[in-house]
Amino acid sequence: MPAxxxxxxxxxxxxxxxxDLPWPSVTGLGQIALEAGAHGLTVHPRPDQRHIRFSDLPEIRALIDDAFPQAEFNMEGYPTEEFLQLVEAHQPEQVTLVPDDPAQATSDHGWDFRKHHDVLQSVCMRLKDGGFRISLFADxxxxxxxxxxxxxxxxxxxExxxxxxxxxxxAPKHAEELLEMLGQTADIAHKLGLGVNAGHDLTVENLPPLAARIPNLAEVSIGHGLTADALIHGMAETVRRFRGACGDL
Known part of the structure; x- marks a missing residue:
């Protein structure tokens, strides 16, 4: 199965x-992406709401429920009480927990699973009680x-x-080395029975080798590179290009 x-x-x-204007429309472009075959939509609502606003969440949930019931909503964030309440209110199919400081510009490292095991276990128990699939950001x-x-x-x-x-x-030589490292980590995860997602700075160019090295890759979550390409190709064509890079066309 393609990612x-x-x-x-x-x-x-x-x-x-x-x-202070309603465009570009977050839900409007999300709809175009889903119409072009995207499997789902991801958001990372930060406490300062500098990109996704809390008011966007019910609109995205309704878009999926009303028009694309086969699609998934993925909410990503650091597990503060505020974030967990947002998750419980908007019922995403998947929750991706990241170790970000809320002030970080973007995610830039995975969890230290040794240091944060007990905290993550407590949060995961709460989310499991709510029936959510849980993905943990990993180096x-x-x-x-x-x-x-x-x-x-x-x-x-x-992830x-x-x-x-x-x-x-x-730096193609270094990229090959890092690709093999990612592949080896994915191999271990699969042997342990963990699904594997991937995300951050993925592009039409670097996705095919990643998908080839990790043939059981479940999902890729892509924002920056996809949005940049959409300025050139439009959202619908960009989604088709990225799906093709995943082997999904």
């Missing part, structure tokens, strides 16, 4: 928020012990942080 594409709407929301070089702890904490999946791999767009 499924979830379109991260944060960059669209950040552009909208430059003005591309996470070892077996770390992934065992992620599974023990309650993860259904990990591999692919930022360093995406950052090697001009």
């Amino acid at each position: 499924k594409l979830s379109v991260n709407l944060n960059a669209i929301a950040m552009l909208r928020n430059r003005r 591309g070089d996470a070892d077996r012990e770390a992934l065992e702890l992620a599974k023990d904490a309650g993860a259904d999946r990990i 591999l942080y692919t930022g360093p791999y995406g950052g090697c767009y001009d």
